[in-house]
Ligand code: DUC
């Protein structure tokens with residue numbers, strides 16, 4: 001018998017700030033020691049490997065309910081498998097409200113479904129209908145249940161909120177002590193341009209990008225920030241596609257506002273030209289905001305290096321190419337506006353960001369850990385349980401081979417989808433083992449975790465979600481409306 005249940009031996013431990021040789025000792029699912037010469041009942045040899053905190057993906061859509069009934073294709077079982085295959089051990093996914101309905105019943109249904117999870121999980125609550133009942137009665141209840149973040153969509157039917165409804169969500173979050181994450185694209189501008197594109201016969205997948213150019217994302221980001229400043233509510237701008245949008249966030253940060261920015265792997269490796277592939281193939285690359293051009297990739301990395309964008313999530317979204325829930329559901333001549341949006345990325349997130357970021361010398365190891373684990377855990381109230389390697393943290397680890405070269409293929413993704421937009425992409429750096437709360441749940445691509453072994457992550461009040469206490473004219477309208 002060793003002193004610890006498990007010792008991960010001889011690796012290079014990487015946190016958001018430090019890189020050093022050490023063993024990691026695990027007891028009772030927690031990290032109990034980080035040091036030299038630890039002895040365990042079991043040992044995992046990490047010689048030559050990096051030992052990273054398990055990935056924390058705070059933007060992914062798993063088993064999301066669909067309005068007509070049923071759910072997205074990606075179940076908790078397949079979604080968890082994909083996460084663990086890629087070194088991710090915690091997610092914050094979404095509970096959706098449908099217009100005219102409340103949020104308590106859907107959240108209960110999401111929690112029932114998530115009982116199958118093998119990763120640890122929490123929820124952001126999407127608010128699509130800012131009724132009095134939801135704003136004043138139900139949001140405080142779900143926050144008490146540990147759902148400490150709300151999601152607002154400034155575009156997308158039927159999720160879209162107008163400015164008044166968005167303000168009500170911000171105010172409700174402020175009262176309840178919750179973070180707000182916002183999808184920023186201008187609704188009216190997209191609809192106007194979409195109608196014109198379709199009227200002119202421009203219906204193919206590539207026109208998805210034409211329907212939502214950069215400035216409509218930038219405009220909505222500016223608007224989202226200005227209204228959040230007025231309410232004095234911290235927000236995250238999610239899935240920022242390009243530096244011009246990040247500039248809006250940088251300006252807000254420079255003024256001391258509590259505004260953070262997220263981006264996703266697709267904005268570093270896909271381009272709008274991918275949506276112009278032959279036939280209907282372009283639909284595989286369609287997500288919102290749209291991927292931009294190759295010349296947008298380096299400026300986006302700059303924004304990561306500057307810390308303006310401090311979280312990289314997958315925005316994994318569960319649509320296959322074929323099948324009744326796939327991209328082709330409305331036919332291969334469907335106009336772009338009728339093609340489901342989103343790309344899968346639960347497994348590919350860490351390898352792509354490691355490879356494009358660390359292996360290509362754009363960011364250092366510690367920045368990689370910060371943007372994929374530490375910062376998302378902090379921003380959404382999971383820290384100091386998740387997101388780092390130190391005594392007291394959950395023993396969530398990704399043992400990482402920094403030199404392994406892999407050509408991405410859909411079978412490796414282990415998600416339910418029949419494709420990956422990253423097919424054929426070469427990466428350097430790959431997870432060889434994943435440990436979740438001290439259990440080795442993935443080894444050399446084989447995921448073994450009991451169904452239902454994931455834990456719900458109730459999130460308590462935390463500082464990043466607190467307002468600054470700076471209000472125009474000193475008047476707190478959120479106390480009254
Ligand atoms: N964009 C989102 O905001 N969510 C899911 C899919 C997508 O493309």
Ligand code: ZN
Pocket residue numbers: 182183238239288
């Ligand atoms: Zn979004």
Ligand code: ZN
Pocket residue numbers: 059060061315
């Ligand atoms: Zn999303």
